[in-house]
Amino acid sequence: MDLKSPYLPKVLPIMVDNMRGSSNPLGISGGKLSSWADGLDLPSKGETLLYTGCEYQLIPYVLTLVDQVKKMGPFGYEGGVLVDVAMGLRKLGLDAATAFASLTAKDEDYYNNITRTYAKVLRKHGVDFAYLGEEEPYSGALLYEFGLMDEFAEHANKVSRLFKERKVRKVIVTSPHALEAFRVLYPKFVEGLDIEVLHFTEAILRSKENIPMALKEPLEITLHDPCHLARTLDMAEEPREILSRVNNLVLKEVPYSNKRWTTCCGAPIEVLLPSLSEPLAARRIQELASSGAGTALTLCAFCLANLRKGAKGRSLKVMDFAELLDKATEAK
Amino acid sequence: MAESIGEAYRENYEGMMNALRNERIALAIERATASYRQNLSKALAKYPHTVALADEVRKIKERSVERLESLLKEAMDNIAENKGQAYFAKTADEARRIVGELVGSKKSIVKAKSLTCEEIDLRQHLQELGNEVWETDLGELILQLRDEAPMHILSPSIHVPKEDVAELFSKVMGKAVPPDIGSEVAAARDFLRQRYVEADIGMSGANIASADTGSLFVIENEGNARLSTGLPPVHIAIVGIEKLIPTLAESFKVAEVTWRYSQYTVPSYVNIISGPSKTGDIEKVTTYGAHGPKETHVVFVDNGRSEMAKDPVLREALYCLRCGGCMYECPVFGLVGGKFGYKYFIGYGAAWIAYVAGLARAAPVAYTCLRCGRCVERCPVKIDTGSIISRMRGILVNGYDRFGEPQPAE
Numbered sequence: 020m021d022l023k024s025p026y027l028p029k030v031l032p033i034m035v036d037n038m039r040g041s042s043n044p045l046g047i048s049g050g051k052l053s054s055w056a057d058g059l060d061l062p063s064k065g066e067t068l069l070y071t072g073c074e075y076q077l078i079p080y081v082l083t084l085v086d087q088v089k090k091m092g093p094f095g096y097e098g099g100v101l102v103d104v105a106m107g108l109r110k111l112g113l114d115a116a117t118a119f120a121s122l123t124a125k126d127e128d129y130y131n132n133i134t135r136t137y138a139k140v141l142r143k144h145g146v147d148f149a150y151l152g153e154e155e156p157y158s159g160a161l162l163y164e165f166g167l168m169d170e171f172a173e174h175a176n177k178v179s180r181l182f183k184e185r186k187v188r189k190v191i192v193t194s195p196h197a198l199e200a201f202r203v204l205y206p207k208f209v210e211g212l213d214i215e216v217l218h219f220t221e222a223i224l225r226s227k228e229n230i231p232m233a234l235k236e237p238l239e240i241t242l243h244d245p246c247h248l249a250r251t252l253d254m255a256e257e258p259r260e261i262l263s264r265v266n267n268l269v270l271k272e273v274p275y276s277n278k279r280w281t282t283c284c285g286a287p288i289e290v291l292l293p294s295l296s297e298p299l300a301a302r303r304i305q306e307l308a309s310s311g312a313g314t315a316l317t318l319c320a321f322c323l324a325n326l327r328k329g330a331k332g333r334s335l336k337v338m339d340f341a342e343l344l345d346k347a348t349e350a351k
Numbered sequence: 352m353a354e355s356i357g358e359a360y361r362e363n364y365e366g367m368m369n370a371l372r373n374e375r376i377a378l379a380i381e382r383a384t385a386s387y388r389q390n391l392s393k394a395l396a397k398y399p400h401t402v403a404l405a406d407e408v409r410k411i412k413e414r415s416v417e418r419l420e421s422l423l424k425e426a427m428d429n430i431a432e433n434k435g436q437a438y439f440a441k442t443a444d445e446a447r448r449i450v451g452e453l454v455g456s457k458k459s460i461v462k463a464k465s466l467t468c469e470e471i472d473l474r475q476h477l478q479e480l481g482n483e484v485w486e487t488d489l490g491e492l493i494l495q496l497r498d499e500a501p502m503h504i505l506s507p508s509i510h511v512p513k514e515d516v517a518e519l520f521s522k523v524m525g526k527a528v529p530p531d532i533g534s535e536v537a538a539a540r541d542f543l544r545q546r547y548v549e550a551d552i553g554m555s556g557a558n559i560a561s562a563d564t565g566s567l568f569v570i571e572n573e574g575n576a577r578l579s580t581g582l583p584p585v586h587i588a589i590v591g592i593e594k595l596i597p598t599l600a601e602s603f604k605v606a607e608v609t610w611r612y613s614q615y616t617v618p619s620y621v622n623i624i625s626g627p628s629k630t631g632d633i634e635k636v637t638t639y640g641a642h643g644p645k646e647t648h649v650v651f652v653d654n655g656r657s658e659m660a661k662d663p664v665l666r667e668a669l670y671c672l673r674c675g676g677c678m679y680e681c682p683v684f685g686l687v688g689g690k691f692g693y694k695y696f697i698g699y700g701a702a703w704i705a706y707v708a709g710l711a712r713a714a715p716v717a718y719t720c721l722r723c724g725r726c727v728e729r730c731p732v733k734i735d736t737g738s739i740i741s742r743m744r745g746i747l748v749n750g751y752d753r754f755g756e757p758q759p760a761e
Contacts, residue, residue: 024747024748024749025356026356026710026711026714026747026748027714027747027748028360028718163741164722164741164744165718165744165748166717166740166741166742166743166744166745166746166747166748167744167745167748168741168745168748169749246721246723246724246725247724250723250724250725250727250728251724251737275388279728280680280725280728281725282682282723282725283682283721283723283725285682285721287721287722287723288718288719288721291718291719292364292719294368294371295367295371295683295686295687295719298371298686299682299683299686299721302377302682302685302686303682
């Protein structure tokens with residue numbers, strides 16, 4: 020595979036290199052990405068797996084990378100001259116190992132805790148699962164997204180083999196991108212993949228224990244549908260169905276731009292084009308605020324991070340869906 | 352033309368950033384989007400059959416793109432039979448040469464809006480040959496006078512507010528034009544009226560070309576295409592071969608879906624042109640050149656389209672009816688307008704750009720697309736932008752051989 024194509028934004032080959040070394044696009048160790056589960060005592064073996072795709076855990080690193088890329092110019096190209104991002108990072112004294120030194124512990128805790136919340140909420144609803152811990156691989160969705168099809172095929176087969184070896188029958192995913200990868204893309208690239216894939220919301224809706232959900236104080240919220248969940252996967256109703264069971268909660272829809280007509284938060288280009296991604300997030304925050312609700316929920320790590328950026332200095336609060344369900348089940 | 356890939360990335364980026372800094376662009380598009388959505392929803396409510404008709408049109412386009420070569424031959428034969436002249440240009444260069452030879456120099460030309468003419472830079476070419484060319488579509492005229500490229504395929508000057516138009520018209524027309532839209536429209540009408548009458552040649556594109564009758568459809572509201580194609584003694588039409596549709600009957604279906612998704616219940620005019628004007632009123636002897644043009648020339652342009660038709664994924668982009676609906680739904684377009692593109696706009700446009708302008712121009716557009724898919728929700732023929740972008744990015748990674756050797760990266 021030739022990743023020297025001159026047409027490629029220069030930041031992409033680096034992500035691919037990282038995936039080869041560590042199975043995730045930013046080269047972060049499995050130990051760090053699985054630390055959220057410390058003390059939860061999750062089994063590492065079982066037919067049903069909770070799959071996080073490392074996504075929320077990776078967000079603090081993505082945010083730091085974006086800050087570095089911003090100094091480097093759009094697409095990793097600057098002033099018409101190719102800039103090798105790895106070189107650039109080194110020039111700034113930020114090689115891959117130290118690039119993330121400026122990571123704030125606050126960010127890390129916040130996003131790790133969201134993954135932890137997903138696990139806690141599932142357990143409260145009586146859903147049992149195992150977790151692969153530091154062996155959990157990234158889904159590869161980004162490879163497909165950026166057109167690295169051969170790498171994606173290779174990665175998809177690697178992940179599928181791991182699932183097979185571990186005799187996994189069912190996977191519950193916390194990310195629309197991982198869900199799309201497993202449900203829509205893997206079948207095109209992997210022979211004989213026979214695993215049931217459920218989104219977090221589907222797992223909750225199917226759980227037999229009907230856990231009462233209520234908020235202590237009345238709350239008006241609006242929902243930011245992640246594009247891939249609402250459109251590609253046609254799952255706009257599942258989160259709404261769950262929210263409708265939460266007492267004291269009022270869902271106020273964004274005019275027009277909801278469900279299949281949801282507006283992208285800008286996250287897909289946050290690494291390549293941060294200077295466009297940020298105004299897109301700010302625009303979406305305006306739309307979400309026009310619902311009249313004071314809080315916006317979403318169900319995707321990348322949407323969450325980008326919308327939080329867009330909401331800086333605004334009164335609208337952005338929360339993850341799992342955070343709200345967690346609150347709704349501790350109320351009683 | 353950008354000389355290198357890095358330069359193409361830079362130009363594209365700077366264009367988008369400049370547009371982003373101009374807050375009036377986002378504001379103008381926001382207003383246009385609100386009114387587009389409202390008008391479309393009214394038009395679809397009044398004619399609810401349009402949605403199913405659009406599915407049928409997708410199938411018509413699929414079948415047509417499958418056999419462009421035979422449709423082209425049939426259309427050219429029929430145009431000749433109608434006493435028009437048909438030409439085929441394999442490349443943009445060839446198209447410019449053919450039209451250049453037809454026009455010559457020192458001619459006065461009135462021109463209706465045509466994306467294909469923009470694609471091949473025809474106006475500039477004819478001006479360089481020493482001709483006077485006037486854009487007659489109001490939006491295009493504004494851009495011509497401002498020396499700017501279109502920002503949207505249907506509403507090219509979507510980003511220019513009425514105050515700016517008044518200032519521009521006052522300067523160019525040498526009289527005070529007040530900043531109200533009615534006065535501006537009237538001023539444009541006065542300004543162009545004599546130019547239609549004096550023009551040696553009228554030019555246009557076409558929305559549809561029916562192969563079985565050799566007929567061109569030109570859909571419009573202003574009446575400028577009617578005058579441009581009807582008043583001067585010579586009409587030259589520039590038509591991309593993807594506009595070919597097997598039959599006249601199917602063409603009406605394509606036309607209705609096109610204008611409906613352009614937000615119209617019905618447009619003011621649908622011009623159907625099949626050849627030069629003629630009369631048999633004196634002794635039943637057919638004589639060409641009655642009140643309309645005496646000559647009708649149709650230049651079919653390939654410029655990469657037949658190559659695009661061979662790609663199993665990118666061919667979808669050829670189904671585009673140019674209704675412009677997708678652009679109102681694109682979040683990036685909402686902020687930077689037509690700067691998200693190069694001659695062709697937004698995500699699916701990357702396929703067009705690759706074939707008509709090369710991979711270097713297509714690359715930044717392909718990597719800017721969010722792949723969010725809202726354009727597909729709007730598209731009457733459901734052009735699958737997600738797959739087009741994946742495919743384009745795959746080609747950019749390793750499949751560029753089909754587009755020739757990559758250019759040096761500096």
